[in-house]
Amino acid sequence: MAKQVGFYMNMANCYGCQTCQVACKSEQQTAPAVSFRRVRQFNNDYPVMHATLSMGCNHCEKPQCLVNCPVGAYTKLDNGIVYQDHSKCIGCRMCVMACPYGVPQYDPEEGKTSKCSYCKERIDQGLQPRCVEACPGGNLAAGDLEELKAKYSGVQEFPGMPAAAITNPSIIINPAKAFKK
Amino acid sequence: MSTWELPLVIFTVFGQWAIGLAIMLTLVEYFSPATITEANLKQFRMGGMAVLPLVAVGLLFSIFHLGRPFAAYRALFNLGQSMLSLEIAFFLVVGVLALIYSYMWWKTPDKSSRKIVGAALSIVGLAAIVISSKVYALPARLAWDSLQTTAAFILTAVLLGAVSVALLLGKSEDETSLKAKKVFGWVILGAVIATVVVLALFAQTYGASAEQSAAVAATFASAIFVVRLVLGILIPVALAGLFVANGKSSSTIISVALFSVVIGELSGRILFYSSVMSQYPWF
Numbered sequence: 412m413a414k415q416v417g418f419y420m421n422m423a424n425c426y427g428c429q430t431c432q433v434a435c436k437s438e439q440q441t442a443p444a445v446s447f448r449r450v451r452q453f454n455n456d457y458p459v460m461h462a463t464l465s466m467g468c469n470h471c472e473k474p475q476c477l478v479n480c481p482v483g484a485y486t487k488l489d490n491g492i493v494y495q496d497h498s499k500c501i502g503c504r505m506c507v508m509a510c511p512y513g514v515p516q517y518d519p520e521e522g523k524t525s526k527c528s529y530c531k532e533r534i535d536q537g538l539q540p541r542c543v544e545a546c547p548g549g550n551l552a553a554g555d556l557e558e559l560k561a562k563y564s565g566v567q568e569f570p571g572m573p574a575a576a577i578t579n580p581s582i583i584i585n586p587a588k589a590f591k592k
Numbered sequence: 593m594s595t596w597e598l599p600l601v602i603f604t605v606f607g608q609w610a611i612g613l614a615i616m617l618t619l620v621e622y623f624s625p626a627t628i629t630e631a632n633l634k635q636f637r638m639g640g641m642a643v644l645p646l647v648a649v650g651l652l653f654s655i656f657h658l659g660r661p662f663a664a665y666r667a668l669f670n671l672g673q674s675m676l677s678l679e680i681a682f683f684l685v686v687g688v689l690a691l692i693y694s695y696m697w698w699k700t701p702d703k704s705s706r707k708i709v710g711a712a713l714s715i716v717g718l719a720a721i722v723i724s725s726k727v728y729a730l731p732a733r734l735a736w737d738s739l740q741t742t743a744a745f746i747l748t749a750v751l752l753g754a755v756s757v758a759l760l761l762g763k764s765e766d767e768t769s770l771k772a773k774k775v776f777g778w779v780i781l782g783a784v785i786a787t788v789v790v791l792a793l794f795a796q797t798y799g800a801s802a803e804q805s806a807a808v809a810a811t812f813a814s815a816i817f818v819v820r821l822v823l824g825i826l827i828p829v830a831l832a833g834l835f836v837a838n839g840k841s842s843s844t845i846i847s848v849a850l851f852s853v854v855i856g857e858l859s860g861r862i863l864f865y866s867s868v869m870s871q872y873p874w875f
Contacts, residue, residue, distance in 0.1 A: 482669045523659055572875060
């Protein structure tokens with residue numbers, strides 16, 4: 412079986428500080444309109460609920476961005492990273508429309524779309540993705556998906572999330588308490 | 593307004609209009625050649641010549657959709673996998689065939705050999721429309737990923753093509769022309785009824801998911817839908833009624849009807865894009 416990297420997200424313990432988001436932005440030097448990692452908020456009045464989920468690219472097994480890109484800017488690397496060759500992008504936003512998770516983001520200033528690369532350059536140096544390293548709560552983990560599955564239990568989707576069957580995202584989420592019921 | 597995706601709206605509607613017009617002209621040439629008389633040849637010639645500029649406007653606007661318009665040629669680089677690449681390839685072929693077709697109407701309007709080019713343009717054009725609809729067959733976007741998209745795109749071509757040829761027939765009142773007008777009246781009526789069915793099927797998907805419900809609500813609650821309903825559905829029904837009843841109507845009435853249907857179709861396409869794109873980021 413081909414190697415596949417992935418993310419573990421401990422949503423149950425995440426308190427939404429957004430350090431991962433800031434660290435990612437700092438590392439990748441993204442444009443003001445672009446944030447490769449976003450902390451999604453789930454708020455509800457009844458029953459009262461506030462939960463946060465930090466998500467970058469899920470480096471899916473069946474990436475919709477890759478399938479639909481007309482210039483072939485996306486490739487799936489040997490380690491499972493869905494990588495975008497940014498120089499090829501023509502800004503058609505097909506990947507933006509196709510991704511269930513809203514991961515690829517369009518920068519109107521540049522006229523191109525970009526997305527999380529799992530900090531490929533850092534991985535090549537034996538380092539962790541910057542978001543994982545930065546999380547003060549230790550709520551993010553990265554590594555081989557099978558190893559992550561052996562270490563953590565969780566789900567690929569919970570109510571309100573896109574159906575995992577579409578792309579089979581390489582993620583394990585320990586959902587917030589409200590989503591465990 | 594940024595979620596209207598106007599370049600895509602104009603590209604798809606004008607491209608489909610051009611193909612619909614070519615299909616209807618070709619059908620007339622094959623099945624009722626007597627409809628084209630010396631008296632109305634000038635009008636039909638104008639119609640045949642209009643196919644190229646319509647495709648050209650569509651293709652031009654498709655480029656404006658890109659963040660990097662000068663790199664548009666690269667959209668052909670992933671033909672084996674991406675539907676968008678295939679769509680552009682097919683529309684380029686449509687463009688070449690439209691160039692030949694319109695040129696033949698311009699230079700040799702008396703020669704019937706152009707109907708072979710018209711048939712080729714109709715077949716490739718129809719395939720291009722189907723492929724165009726498949727670009728939006730994205731499993732994550734339920735509002736687009738449906739046969740309703742294919743049906744809606746084809747119906748745009750049929751409706752705009754039929755009303756356009758009705759305009760070309762406007763002044764003709766010989767027996768063959770009146771008969772052809774009646775047929776086009778039924779075609780317009782059929783296309784409008786089918787459009788209403790497609791809209792009803794779309795409305796029925798309310799509740800399938802939060803995103804889908806929001807898309808349905810954004811469509812039917814929009815003021816643009818009123819424009820679509822009046823100009824794109826009621827006006828062509830009235831025109832079809834006139835044609836089916838007696839075939840007599842002034843060119844001014846048909847011109848106004850064509851203008852209305854174009855605005856109606858553009859409104860419908862704006863709703864198609866904005867009902868989904870206004871929800872970004874979806875998660």
